[in-house]
Amino acid sequence: xxxxxxxxxxxxxxxxxxxxxxxxxxxxxxxxxxxxxxxxxxxxxxxxxxxxxxxxxxxxxxxxxxxxxxxxxxxxxxxxxxxxxxxxxxxxxxxxxxxxxxxxxxxxxxxxxxxxxxxxxxxxxxxxxxxxxxxxxxxxxxxxxxxxxxxxxxxxxxxxxxxxxxxxxxxxxxxxxxxxxxxxxxxxxxxxxxxxxxxxxxxxxxxxxxxxxxxxxxxxxxxxxxxxxxxxxxxxxxxxxxxxxxxxxxxxxxxxxxxxxxxxxxxxxxxxxxxxxxxxxxxxxxxxxxxxxxxxxxxxxxxxxxxxxxxxxxxxxxxxxxxxxxxxxxxxxxxxxxxxxxxxxxxxxxxxxxxxxxxxxxxxxxxxxxxxxxxxxxxxxxxxxxxxxxxxxxxxxxxxxxxxxxxxxxxxxxxxxxxxxxxx
Numbered sequence: 001x002x003x004x005x006x007x008x009x010x011x012x013x014x015x016x017x018x019x020x021x022x023x024x025x026x027x028x029x030x031x032x033x034x035x036x037x038x039x040x041x042x043x044x045x046x047x048x049x050x051x052x053x054x055x056x057x058x059x060x061x062x063x064x065x066x067x068x069x070x071x072x073x074x075x076x077x078x079x080x081x082x083x084x085x086x087x088x089x090x091x092x093x094x095x096x097x098x099x100x101x102x103x104x105x106x107x108x109x110x111x112x113x114x115x116x117x118x119x120x121x122x123x124x125x126x127x128x129x130x131x132x133x134x135x136x137x138x139x140x141x142x143x144x145x146x147x148x149x150x151x152x153x154x155x156x157x158x159x160x161x162x163x164x165x166x167x168x169x170x171x172x173x174x175x176x177x178x179x180x181x182x183x184x185x186x187x188x189x190x191x192x193x194x195x196x197x198x199x200x201x202x203x204x205x206x207x208x209x210x211x212x213x214x215x216x217x218x219x220x221x222x223x224x225x226x227x228x229x230x231x232x233x234x235x236x237x238x239x240x241x242x243x244x245x246x247x248x249x250x251x252x253x254x255x256x257x258x259x260x261x262x263x264x265x266x267x268x269x270x271x272x273x274x275x276x277x278x279x280x281x282x283x284x285x286x287x288x289x290x291x292x293x294x295x296x297x298x299x300x301x302x303x304x305x306x307x308x309x310x311x312x313x314x315x316x317x318x319x320x321x322x323x324x325x326x327x328x329x330x331x332x333x334x335x336x337x338x339x340x341x342x343x344x345x346x347x348x349x350x351x352x353x354x355x356x357x358x359x360x361x362x363x364x365x366x367x368x369x370x371x372x373x374x375x376x377x378x379x380x381x382x383x384x385x386x387x388x389x390x391x392x393x394x395x396x397x398x399x400x401x402x403x404x405x406x407x408x409x410x411x412x413x414x415x416x417x418x419x420x421x422x423x424x
Contacts, residue, residue: 006127006205007136013201014120015143017077020191021109022151023158024084025256026278027187028106030159030271033260036099043382046257049107050378053114053371060115060364069123070205076112076119077199083108085192091185102184118363125351125359135293137347142289146282155278158182159271227361230354236416237353239409241366244305244346246406247312247339249370250399253377254316255281258395266390267323280329284336292341293348301345302410302417308345309407312338316400320393338403349417 032042063072087105091097120140128136161181231238255278263274296304315331315338322328354362380386381395410417 007124007139009201009205010120010123010127011139011143013073013198014140015147016201017080017191017194017198018144018147019151019154020187020194022147022278023155023187024105024109024191026151026155026275027159027184028102028109029256029260030274031102031184032099034264034271038099039261039387040382041099043257043378045103045106047375047378047382049110050371050375052107053110054368054375056111056114060118060367063115064118064122064359064361064363069119069126070202072115072119073123073202074199076115077195077202080108080112081192081195081199084188084195088185088189088192091183091188096183097185105188114367118367121347121363122359137293137344137351139289140347142286144285144289146286151278151282155271155275157272158187159275227358227365230358231362231365236413237350237362238365239413240417241346241350241362242369243406243409244309244342244349245366245370246402247309247335247342249373249377250312250316250402251335251339253374253381254396254399257378257381258392258399261387261392262319262396265387265392267325267328269325273325277329277332281332281336281339284333284338285340288337288340289344292344296341296345301349302414305342305345306407306411306414308338308342309403309410312342313400313403313407316396316403319396320400 029042032045033039084105087097087101090101124136124140157179159181162179231241259277260274263269263277267273292304312335315335318327318331322331350359350362377398380398386392386395
């Protein structure tokens with residue numbers, strides 16, 4: 001494999017920073033919903049941050065195609081280090097953090113995600129030989145989900161502490177140690193340190209570009225129109241790129257908004273179950289990372305995505321009727337598998353059918369549409385109906401329906417997708 005060391009450093013840096021980021025993104029929704037009992041406030045914050053992401057997401061995609069991707073990685077790690085380090089320092093000085101600072105950290109992390117992943121995939125495609133696309137996308141998914149698995153397990157302990165026993169997938173298991181719950185600013189400290197480590201690792205990357213890349217120096221609006229123009233000329237890719245993101249769309253909304261309330265209101269459980277659900281989700285995704293390219297060959301990519309979308313939708317409907325923890329964890333495991341396997345198949349397909357010179361801008365179009373749908377779902381789930389009693393279960397029905405619709409849309413274009421020209 002070409003650029004083996006560069007790819008290894010990229011994966012390692014992404015893994016180390018991903019663990020702490022995952023814990024922070026678990027802790028912040030739980031902090032608002034159960035610690036300061038402001039789930040309505042968090043929904044408004046999430047809506048505002050997602051709205052701003054519409055603008056930032058488009059611009060971020062143009063940056064990925066315009067500038068050196070290694071330098072972009074360095075810049076976002078510096079920003080994360082400064083913001084998270086400053087927030088944690090303030091917490092230590094004051095002994096607590098105002099909710100507005102926690103909200104700013106949440107916004108910063110979301111904005112970093114918005115440019116991090118287009119840069120990650122653009123850089124990976126740039127330094128990876130075409131014959132290794134499937135292998136590298138699987139490795140990206142495996143390392144990404146492994147970090148979320150670890151962060152879910154650590155988050156379960158840090159959010160609620162350990163007092164002689166742990167809740168392991170609904171069973172109380174005795175352990176020979178205790179651990180007090182960590183404060184939100186202590187969790188931010190871990191995140192700040194990992195940004196520093198990732199910065200050092202990325203600095204050491206030295207690689208030669210494998211994919212042909214032409215730097216576009218046109219003005220911002222023209223660069224955005226280039227990405228839109230490409231998708232306009234290839235409407236099948238436009239439909240595929242959006243429909244194949246429907247599972248991911250539901251995951252983002254469910255994990256951030258629906259699941260914390262679902263665990264608290266419907267399952268009547270604590271932070272350990274909430275964090276462990278993320279761990280179980282990632283275990284399913286980790287399995288997908290190992291077997292997806294072996295089970296789904298290039299000829300089965302489209303059929304695989306159709307089946308995975310429908311299966312994920314069915315699992316959301318299990319959440320509507322089930323309150324038994326083992327079944328909750330099992331369904332979340334399957335959803336994690338479907339999401340990760342779908343992402344591997346989707347990214348491999350796009351790598352093979354979109355030139356590297358426009359991959360960032362086309363992804364930014366998909367991102368903006370996905371964010372717009374996220375905003376609509378956030379507005380819908382902010383209605384009082386979903387916050388009364390156990391009515392949050394109906395949000396799962398909506399998300400399940402979206403996954404099934406995504407599978408149907410891909411099925412409608414199956415023949416055209418399977419006969420598309422592969423980019424040289």
